[in-house]
Amino acid sequence: MNFIKINNRNNFLIKEIPIINPASKMYLKFWREQRKRCIDGFWSIDDSSVDVDITYGDINFPKSNSWRYMCPGCYFYVNFGTILANSKNSSSGAKIPMRPSLDDVEWEFSYNWTEARGFSGFEFDDLFSCNTKLKESYTNDELLNLCKDESGDIVKDEFYNNLFDSFGNKKQYIPVRDYIRRIFDKPMGRPIYRNIPGNLDILATRDGGKSWMAAGIVIAHEFLFDGIRRYERGQKLPIAEIVVGAGISDKSRDLLKKTLFIFDNLPGKYNKGTKNEIACPFHKTLTGSILAGNDIEHKYKKKISGEMKDVGTFSIIKHRIFTTENPEAAAGGRNSTIVVEEQGLLGNLIAVHGSNIAAQNNSGIKFGSSLYIGTAGNVDKIRDAEIIFNNPEGFEMMEFDNIWEPDVKDKIGWFIPAPYMARGFKDNNGNTKVKEAYDFFLKRREKALRSPSKRTIEIEKMNYPLVPSEMFVNAEANIFPVSAIKHQYFTLMSSKKTLNESFKVEFFINEFGKVDFKNVKKNPIREYPILNKRGDVVDISGCPEIFAMPIKLDDGSVPNNIYYAAYDPIDDDDNSDIDRSLQSFFIGNRLTREIVFEYTGRTKYASEFYEQCRLALLFYNAKCNYENNKKGFYGHMLNKASLYLLLETPEILIQKNIQKSRGIGNKSLGTNTNLDVISWGLELLVQWLDERVKDRNDYPSNNKVSSLIKRIYEF
DSSP, X not given: OOOOOOSOGGGGSOSSXXXXXXXXXXXXXHHHHHHHHHXXXXXXXXXXXXXXXXXXXXXXXXXXXXXXXXXXXXXXXXXXXXXXXXXXXXXXXXXXXXXXXXOHHHHHHHHHHHHHXXXXXXXXXXXXXOOXXXXXXXXXXXXXXXXXXTTSOBOOSHHHHHHBOTTSOBOEEOOHHHHTTOOBSSOOOSXXXXXXXXXXXXXXXXXXXXXXXXXXXXXXXXXXXXXXXXXXXXXOOOOOEEEEEESSHHHHHHHHHHHHHHHHTOSOOBSTTSTTOBXXXXXXXXXXXXXXXXXEEEOEEEEETTEEEEESOOOEEEEEEOOSSOTTTTOSSOOSEEEESOGGGOTTHHHHHHHHHHXXXXXXXXXXXXXXXXXXXXXXXXXXXXXXXXXXXXXXXXXXXOSSSTTTOSEXXXXXXXXXXXXXXXXXXXXXXXXXXXXXXXXXXXXXXXXXXXXXXXXXXXXXXXXXXXXXXXXXXXXXXHHHHHHHHHHHHHOHHHHHTSEEEEEEEOTTSOXXXXXXXXXXXXXXSOOOSSSOOOOOOXXXXXXXXXXXXXXXXXXXXXXXXXXXXXXXXXXXXXXXXXXXXXXXXXXXXXXXXXXEEOOSSHHHHHHHHHHHHHHHTOXXXXXXXXXXXXXXHHHTTOGGGBOBOOHHHHHTTSSOOOOSXXXXXXXXXXXXXXXXXXXXXXXXXXXXXXXXXGSOOHHHHHHHHHHHHHO
């Protein structure tokens, strides 16, 4: 999704909040208008040739066909928020209180959050609607039935007007994301929220103000205006219940500190700093604490009929910590908003998200929205965060087009690359100077590449990603050349032909007593964990996959010592659970250094997998080093008189004192896995991954290799 381009942001900003005597009529008029804008949003002219002062309500707007809608949270944040940020005129790095900048990223953040809240159109648009009922296969009559009351009468209320035009015809459906960002030829009135609320997953570069936007546009706005979606004078106020949490209390507490800073610095105080100071009308008296496990609430004591009673709106912010033992920290209550800070630090994020979904459903109907925030470079427990981000629909997250790496994942969560978060590369209207910003970060990468340490470029990409995949790197704990692996992965995935050239097979013994295979219509397993998005039955058995046929000598036999195999087995039957561990079997070519065969999956009976691996060893004339911690594969090979296909425990493990000696029986073959074996194995794997190899087309043909082997044997 490309960011919008703003033509005149000043037409959406109050130059300075006026200080008005609370006893004057102007005070009430001004603050009523501002409250309305903070709840309903604000329409103004986005035209570089038109300047208007929006301070007061009676604005003499000129005629224009360049009207843009500013969302409620954004209007509040950029006009009444105060944040701590670096001054452009300071080189000390010290942060000072200032008004938030209204840049393209603030617009996009607020548009996406408004979509997540269930936005479905504007009240005065008689042609278009974003109500998702219109894109479903409802007939006119079926839609009308949705608008009837208990007596069977059609109620022409906001919901009806969101579906039908003034002539009673269905409106034209248009997606929220296209519609809400449009330039209109006139103001379209207040927003309508009749879509099912969604969840927003954001992963972005560090710095740039994500947490401040979450604090102001989401948390502070929801709390101060009690979750109201439509302004009415004298309306009864609902109770907003907000949960703010993280895996580490410091992270969520910092987010709440930002929220309190906005509360404490609301502009518009009268007699500021004196004993007679009158707070901004948006101010709320708070009780409670932001410490983990505590709440802050709009509640205070007031004497009523001679008795002190609790009064206020009772809107509440709950600070909760998500742990492995307590992923359900947000459960309970009616939480209209849940904000998860630094999601990448939550190793059990999927469990937490599952609980949060349940906490915002009432009898299966979703009523609230969740916001998940993650920072590139701070993704220590990335597995769950990466899974959710790359599979948004399966986790009830808003989907975005992956315009950066579409051949790998076409739909992802909302990714904000480093150039768009870099505040130093914005024009006078807050639009990103895209070329200059990208050039800046590319030059940083060129410098990092000159470093003798590979970690330098890894850390640079992780902290300031240009494409989504660069966020999912843990440079502190990962010994692998992650960038090179990712590059190769995307090269493969963008050329599906390469992967599809393999043979998906099943081995069997033919009538001549030889190992043969037949092609099967099954899908190999390419990702783990395996996601079951819609409750479908998932086949985790996988299938044997041939990438390169075995090299053969002139007599048709496969030479010795060319192919080697490695096997991570299991002993247990049952493949009914997609979360069960898989077994994996590989065969490699010593000469070409490539993997020629793979079988990863889990069959109903473990012996089925064992047999396919045994036949593959015969097919390639390979010997297998397997993990002998499990006894099942040894037993199968013993019963099939095929122990000769298993390698003895490698001598080098004994020489390196990684294993003391060869055992007996099962322990005399294969490798007994322990921490030392794993550590050394990872070192060898890193060396193998770091090798430069030729393109497969540059490898010697089977005939040439066969001749080479023959000469070696003769020698």
